[in-house]
Amino acid sequence: MQKMPRWADVALIPLLNLLIAFVLSGLVILAIGENPIKALQTMITGALGSTYGWGYTLYYATNFIFTGLAVSIAFKAAMFNIGGEGQAMIGGLGVAIVCLYIPFPHWTVALLFAMAGGAVFGAAWALIPAYLQARRGSHVVITTIMFNFIAASLLNYVLVNVLRPKGEMNPQTANFPESTHLPTLHDVLAPIGIEFSRSAPVNVSLFIALAACVIVYLLMWRSRLGYEIRAFGLSPEASVYAGISPFKIIMVAMLLSGGLSGMMSINNTMGEAERLVLNSVEGAGFIGIAVALMGRNHPFGVLLAALLFGFLYQGGSELSLWTKIPRELVTVIQALVILFTGALDNMVRGPVERAFIRAAKRGAN
DSSP: OOSSOHHIIIIIHHHHHHHHHHHHHHHHHHHTTOOHHHHHHHHHHHHHSSHHHHHHHHHHHHHHHHHHHHHHHHHHTTOOOOOHHHHHHHHHHHHHHHHHHSOOSSHHHHHHHHHHHHHHHHHHHHHHHHHIIIIIOOOHHHHHHHHHHHHHHHHHHHHHHTSSOTTOOSSBOOOOOGGGOOOBHHHHHGGGTOOOOSSOOOBTHHHHHHHHHHHHHHHHHHSHHHHHHHHHHHOHHHHHHTTOOHHHHHHHHHHHHHHHHHHTHIIIIIIIISSOBTTOSTTHHHHHHHHHHHTTTOHHHHHHHHHHHHHHHHHHHHHHHHSSOOHHHHHHHHHHHHIIIIITHHHHHHHHHHHHHHHHHHHHO
16 A cells, blocks of 8 residues: 555655754744744845845756756665765866867857866766776765865865966966856846846856756656666666666766766856856755755756755845844754755654555545
């Protein structure tokens, strides 16, 4: 007997987890002497109350879509890729090299090459952990965590000693040529008469992220390769019996995962900063884990979860700016959402499943 309907697993459980996280966050805010209702209003107004707020919310969400999709593909192959942070860093290096050293006539051409550069560099950084998992049995969780630190050190060295312009003190590259600058949402909407904030960083890479959701869905649920990845994730032993190569699935899934993480850099490196800076990823690789968990590793769920975390990031910034609530408490709120949607998911799932089972038995009688 099915424990609960599909809609409950996809929508009800995450909603209850989110509600509990917000209630606990409200209690923490109340305990420090602030009004939780006012705090929520400030977050909503700051993140959704203007095109400026929406611009930042969608900018953060774009990053989280890429990293959430990356984690979800690895999850489907029964692997926990925690290396999205490092893969996005190295992906940014690929984007920077393409933008700095190839002369482009127009941003559309530059975008295609930058996407390829970010994806190739991100996939290359996932290649070694994938190979170690497939051939040596080295656990991908450990290797990808270690590769995050290696990526940070490598990027620091390259920015300080190789790509930093002469006379510049900050560890960053030179500004990218104007022909590589991506149009913002303001630039896209202005010709059709829709006003949008000029200063908001959201850009055309948002549409690339949305297209990635569709492509990942078609790949994972409408292709033979996607079926093999999902079959391997559900039962590696049975998939081997069916003729599916574990080496192939591990390598392909991790390369796709790393490539998507690397493509995130077209948003923050090419689209927003227009140069490569040291801390451009800003934890988006780790947030992608929570986004994938909350989105149930489905592209549509990842999209919704990315929008939620984009709201939390932008709303949290406004909360720390306009109230006495410290920025650290905003991080606590984000952590509670991650905790209940990830680690403590079964705490809610168990009672809900039992409730549906009891309801089904009463209906049968």
